[in-house]
Amino acid sequence: MPPPTTNNLGYTPPDGGWGWVVVLAAFISIGFSYAFPKSLTVYFKEIQEYFGVSYSEIAWVSSVMLASMYAAGPISSVLVNRYGSRPVVMVGGLILSAGMILASLGTSIIHLYLCVGVIGGFGLAFNLQPALTIIGTYFQAKRPLANGLAMTGSPVVLFTLAPLNQFLFDSFGWRGSFLILGAIVLNCCVAGSLMRPVNKMVVFKPKTEPLEVNGAEEASGAEALRSEDSPKSQSCVHRFIDFSLFKHRGFLIYLVGNVVMFFGFFAPIVFLAPYAKHQGIDEYSAAFLLSIFALSDMFIRPATGFIGNTRWIRPKIQYFFAFAVSYNGVCHLLCPLFSGYAGLVVYAIIFGIAFGMVCALLFETLMDLVGAKRFSSAVGLVTIIECAPVLLGPPISGDQYCLHNVAALHQ
């Protein structure tokens, strides 16, 4: 059995230097991936009138884009395993840009589903996975902080894109805006060009033996080394994507837990503004609640990364993640107790903190469980399986709302 290594990467991650530039690049990529589908809602009203379709039909554009982004995860993972992060992100930027430019020439709603939804979603998937993976290759000791900082991209880009989209719409209408957005997303290519592959030629000479044994990472690392010893016993597919992850107990628990969580995770965001209006608050104040939520989300993500990096939390980061998830649940259970606008503002802040904590730790825990080497395959498998609850969650919650309201009326 090979001697235990402190990490199974076979080299020393720099934990700094160019790594921080890579964090910036990942910030941009992750930001576009998560914020872009949400920010397109500004155009929906005019597109709806232009094509003469109902609101649910136009809202499908966002859903198709999100579904496509999650479903293309495994393809993205395979490509990253093969070619590395940089080419995949640059190609992703080009695909996304092409999708938006084609969409600006669209003549029917189906055209938009294909260009913005499917093609755009693929482009975003090719941005998300490599960005997450490359952080694992550059950081080991400061990885939670790097992850937290990179995930902050999502609320920051959303905050920037929302007023920008409004301005573009007022100046150029929806067609011109899609064309210009096609150029703006080319900045993902710039982010991709910053993702220099890490220098693996540096050989690690252990000065001190590690005091405690690395449990899971070492075991999975040993497994990976063993599997590398006999390449002929593997199938072609296994070289591209690592299905042996399904035998990893930690991975399975993470997967099941995430699937269950995502059914309800995004619903409160979707319903926050309508809930506030239902309580009698006017439309602008209700929209402002979402901004408060985004702001508190924005600040808590790097803070969570920093806390996760401290030497008290880092060994127990899985428990920290579990705490964040339960805190989320408790926050929503207490929601009915918050009444009036001031109460809802407090709820938005607390919810923002909870949401940010979970998002910042989401991929860090996965990296921690499976190790940086298999992370690329793991994140691909996780996203395609999470596709279903992410899409079905809000409509199911909407049905629950309808059912309960109907039941309440009939009492």
Next chain:
Amino acid sequence: MSAPCMHPSCLLLLLLVVCRHAHTNLVSVTENTTVTTEPPVETLSPITPPVAPLTPLQTGQKSVVLTGENHTEKVEVVNPVTLNLECVWTGDNKRLPNITGYWTKDGKTIESSYSNTQLQNDRYYLRKEFSIMSEEDLGTYSCIFGPKAKVDFILAAPYLGEMRDKPIVSYVGDSVVMICKMDEKKSKPINWNWYKHNGTSKEKIEVDSPGHRYKITKDEKKTKLVVHNLTESDSGVYFCGAVYGIGTSMGHMQLRVITYFEPLKPFLGILVEVLVLVAVILLYEKTGSKKENQSGPEGNPDQTSNLSHGENAVADGHSGTARQRKV
């Protein structure tokens, strides 16, 4: 298409207007007969007043009790009506037995309206009957008690729903859809009309104009104007009018038609920026790696010193990164 004024909806309409102001006393509205009005007859001028109905008119009454010095009441008028407006004033500290009151329309005093009012039941009353037949009769009617107290009645046809105040942007050769909506709660118009502003006045848009470029669809509370094959001369202000018995309620929106070159300029600008950045970053990396290759053997001490720095950082982190957990 004539719209008979339904008994419950007119009642509801006037009651709704009054109920909005909580500090006024509620009104009693009496309806006598239902009314049918003829649709507007098309004459040379773009906006035509409706033909006076031959059947007996509705009568309505509005009463407002004024406790302060000023009050404004909005009255929605859908069909021609004989309106009895009544102002009741609780008076000031002086409690004069007689006060001069008069009525104004849109700021101009109605000469015949001067009257002396006496204190009855501790209040002053001013009543006048107005015949609201056509659009000219709409406006702001005010009753004024002496120099002090005033109640404004704003008579108008139902206002249109929210209109977009910024211009709608579209492209040459493309088509555009413009929508006007009436609120769900207000009564539905008899008809909808669309007009375009051509510099001096409003010009009505006909569906069968040469070129078949316009298409107008009219639902009960919504109307849509679709213009195909836009040209730059189609830019300008468009008006939609909701036609009621009393007149037309107008809404307006602005259309701006631009060519594809306009968004192309920022597009190309950003494209150039991206290309420049990518080129700079990749070149910097290439020159950086060339320097490393050139200083190959001598670079090792640098590398090992970097390495030891890296090792220290990693070693410091390791006591924190190691976990005790079995798969």
